[in-house]
Amino acid sequence: MANIKVMNRVTKQELEQLYLTELKSTREIAIKYSCDKTTILDLLRKYKIPVRNKGGGGKKHVLFIEINGVQVESKECTGCKMVKPLTEYDIGTKGAGGRQPKCRLCRRSYYSENKIAILKKARAYYYKNKSQITLKRSLNYYTNKDRLLAIRREEYYLNREERQQKARKYYAFRKSIVTAKERLKRKLNPEKYRAKERERYPRRKEQRKHYHKTYYQNNQLAIKLNVKRRKTKVRELPFQLTVQNWLDIQERFGQECALSPHRKDLTMEHFIPVSWGHGGTYRGNVYPVHCRINRSKSATNPFVWAERSDVKNLIDLQKWNRLVMILAQENNLKVDEFRRFVDWCESNKRTVEQIKSDPRTSLEIWKSSSPYILNNDDIIEDF
Ligand SMILES: [Zn+2]
Structure with a gap:
């Protein structure tokens, strides 16, 4: 029986070298000794070598390579098998170094090749578990509301100019649609908007005063000329x-x-x-x-x-x-x-x-x- 033959042939040191140091999979080792991978698994258990979880052959190790004289953290991509710095990988919990197992280029090409299927799958998953997902999201939102709002506010003020420019561009592009939508909203909910205005008016009094004053100061001549x-x-x-x-x-x-x-x-x-x-x-x-x-x-x-x-x-x-x-x-x-x-x-x-x-x-x-x-x-x- 091949089983016993292999067991006698492979020593513990050899297996440790292949499985733990070189990170070969049981399948790869089995091919080397031309036996079934279950034989190798049995052997691992016999030698009391801890068995890794199924699939992927375990995490790739983070290595250091030299780029322009600087030591850079890097690892091997499971797609193209090239050693690239960690910055070439998207952030993710799946792979070593807190990055995705596949490099960005590999992931991108995979996505563009399978875009329709991926989106279809994601959409199907979303609609199947919609209530659960929305519940989870809203729960997450309400438990972390203050923190999330603070982050959003900070992000807004950091990119304020850019955001405002974008909004202005968007508004100019779709002005008629936006205003029509807004008008419809107000028509459908007049009480709500009136209440909002009533609440806002005294609150923004000072702001309004300041705005009118500065507008007049800056455009005094134009205003007078208009008269x-x-x-x-x-x-x-x-x-x-x-x-x-x-x-x-x-x-x-x-x-x-x-x-x-x-x-x-x-x-x-x-x-x-x-x-x-x-x-x-x-x-x-x-x-x-x-x-x-x-x-x-x-x-x-x-x-x-x-x-x-x-x-x-x-x-x-x-x-x-x-x-x-x-x-x-x-x-x-x-x-x-x-x-x-x-x-x-x-x-x-x-x-x-x-x-x-x-x-x-x-x-x-x-x-x-x-x-x-x-x-x-x-x-x-x-x-
Ligand atoms: Zn790659």
Whole structure:
């Protein structure tokens, strides 16, 4: 009988060398001695050698290999049989060193080759044991709630920027769907959302206050310009002024009132009053002045206003001349032309309906009207 023959042939030292040191499996040893693996098992028991658990041939040992002169923990992959550093393995409790038995590449290729089958199996398992799994998960969640939430919060704050960016991107991509979903939710549960709002409102009062305050501080100019835009648009007049334009204009007047040395309480003034139905809000018609000067001028003709005795004490004549020159330049007109244009505007005031019916700007209308052509003919005749 082969059984006894083998038993007599293999010594204890030989078997220990093969099974314990070289970590050969009983099957591999059996092939070597051309016998059945149960014979080897019997032999192991006879020699009182501890038998390993079934399957896999036991854990691979963690070895040290040298990479770039550094000793690195590594082990043999059970898939490709190559010795690789532990960092090449996914974390897992199955293998040695707290890593998976197969290297990442092997696992990945196995997954991609058997993806459908794996997913099918996992899904089948999930639906078969759904109640048990969900129970286990919720139990785990509630017993470790504080810890889990703390981890989640910490993770959120660590990757806050990235998270917010992602969320913003996702929102922009699916905006209509997201808002529709949210609206539907609110429609189905109005009481719940109202209660939520009621609870939130006083709690976030301070936060809201702070937000509005900082928003106003950061966008002060844009907000003020928007007010002007609305006022200009109500009269159907053109609005062509960016925040940068207005900053440039203020810079041009040295951050001062355009007509006095005041540096505070400045407001935007329209040279041609908006109430005339002419001009509008654009570079050639607006400039910064002190609020008192603004109030004094209001809707009067600026050239008439500037010659009034009470105004002469209020404004600087040199500054006035400079302002008129700048505005004329912005409108591509000579100073006397500009004055004639303003006078024409005063004597040809328009209602909102009239402005609506003619899309041309005041300057364009004036240029195509008789006084402008007549005057220019005069000049030509003079030469
Ligand atoms: Zn491998």
